[in-house]
Amino acid sequence: xxxxxxxxxxxxxxxxxxxxxxxxxxxxxxxxxxxxxxxxxxxxxxxxxxxxxxxxxxxxxxxxxxxxxxxxxxxxxxxxxxxxxxxxxxxxxxxxxxxxxxxxxxxxxxxxxxxxxxxxxxxxxxxxxxxxxxxxxxxxxxxxxxxxxxxxxxxxxxxxxxxxxxxxxxxxxxxxxxxxxxxxxxxxxxxxxxxxxxxxxxxxxxxxxxxxxxxxxxx
Numbered sequence: 001x002x003x004x005x006x007x008x009x010x011x012x013x014x015x016x017x018x019x020x021x022x023x024x025x026x027x028x029x030x031x032x033x034x035x036x037x038x039x040x041x042x043x044x045x046x047x048x049x050x051x052x053x054x055x056x057x058x059x060x061x062x063x064x065x066x067x068x069x070x071x072x073x074x075x076x077x078x079x080x081x082x083x084x085x086x087x088x089x090x091x092x093x094x095x096x097x098x099x100x101x102x103x104x105x106x107x108x109x110x111x112x113x114x115x116x117x118x119x120x121x122x123x124x125x126x127x128x129x130x131x132x133x134x135x136x137x138x139x140x141x142x143x144x145x146x147x148x149x150x151x152x153x154x155x156x157x158x159x160x161x162x163x164x165x166x167x168x169x170x171x172x173x174x175x176x177x178x179x180x181x182x183x184x185x186x187x188x189x190x191x192x193x194x195x196x197x198x199x200x201x202x203x204x205x206x207x208x209x210x211x212x213x214x215x216x217x218x219x
Contacts, residue, residue, distance in 0.1 A: 172212050184212045
């Protein structure tokens, strides 16, 4: 959907702060570590990664721009738990549930990481339909994607690119956000920077995006 989360190509939000290296998990605040751990637990059963992303997309713009990264996750899970009837608004305001269900055995961080590493879950699917595009073919992205979840960023809509690779069929995020397991062929498409950003962009630069078949039309 179009919202404040889709900032690619937009001006007026200031520079992106870039620091050397990457932050270590141990450098996070304790509540941030707990939020990450909770996201790997069954606190909101049935939530797909696409529905999770769509929930954050629907945040009030002012909140989205001011909340810290894991603050967004926390607010999103509150929404899921409220929608699912797991907690009430009074529980959230109070800060705890008065009559909680029996707690499951707590997992250590090492156990959570081992479980994640051992998981064989995949978004790859087998479908009967043959791929609609081939490597090297010129394609154009759709200009209008509707109000639901999509992985086609706003800055790349209506742009011409070239199919760089075909990755088989994967679950379509637009459907995954609705709880549906429907797959389409997935491609890597390369665009010139000038096609996306105009003549001021460096003509040597290129941008690659992984895009589903329904995002594309023949050029």
